[in-house]
Amino acid sequence: MAGFRAYIAASLDGYITDRDGSIAWLQPFDAIDYGFDDFMTHIGTLVMGRTTYDHLHAMGHWPHGDKRCIVVTSRTMDTAPDNVEPWVGDIARLVEELRAGTTGDVWVAGGAKAIRAFLDLKAIDHFDLFVMPVMLGGGKPLFEPSERTARLTLLAAKSYINGVVRLSYVVG
Numbered sequence: 001m002a003g004f005r006a007y008i009a010a011s012l013d014g015y016i017t018d019r020d021g022s023i024a025w026l027q028p029f030d031a032i033d034y035g036f037d038d039f040m041t042h043i044g045t046l047v048m049g050r051t052t053y054d055h056l057h058a059m060g061h062w063p064h065g066d067k068r069c070i071v072v073t074s075r076t077m078d079t080a081p082d083n084v085e086p087w088v089g090d091i092a093r094l095v096e097e098l099r100a101g102t103t104g105d106v107w108v109a110g111g112a113k114a115i116r117a118f119l120d121l122k123a124i125d126h127f128d129l130f131v132m133p134v135m136l137g138g139g140k141p142l143f144e145p146s147e148r149t150a151r152l153t154l155l156a157a158k159s160y161i162n163g164v165v166r167l168s169y170v171v172g
Helices: 024-029 038-042 050-057 091-101 112-120
Strands: 004-011 043-048 068-072 082-086 104-109 126-132 152-159 166-171
Touching: 004 024, 004 038, 004 091, 004 112, 024 126, 038 043, 043 050, 043 091, 043 112, 050 068, 068 091, 091 112, 104 112
Parallel strands: 004 104, 004 126, 043 068, 043 104, 068 082
Antiparallel strands: 126 166, 152 166
């Protein structure tokens, strides 16, 4: 059965994009290996919201190779790569289908709305948060507001020489 994972970076003040919706603020931290390639060896499917997909697709190349990617959306996707498919409908049903029939884990890759939807369904099993040593002062927050709470248990904390901290949690 596939596990669901979140793996995301946020500023110290809790934002995943700056006020302009950009993630370019992360570029100064690119020189260090945070274990992304190892993380991706366990991933069979990516799930992301439409805004995250549009941002990645606009970069001119698809950064996730031939990994299966499901985009939660309400709009058509005319120019998507072959391994990218839209999901229109109930996210709970998507979770059931992916848990039952996916090889490897599922990465809920973002954004904040998608992560919140999966957390509210108690679908995310493992959460890796990279706290970046920068304060953006505004932008898109890591979490959308919700009435539901989630309890997380810390598995590990790792600090890097550049001030980044990786917090690994089990959810639930």
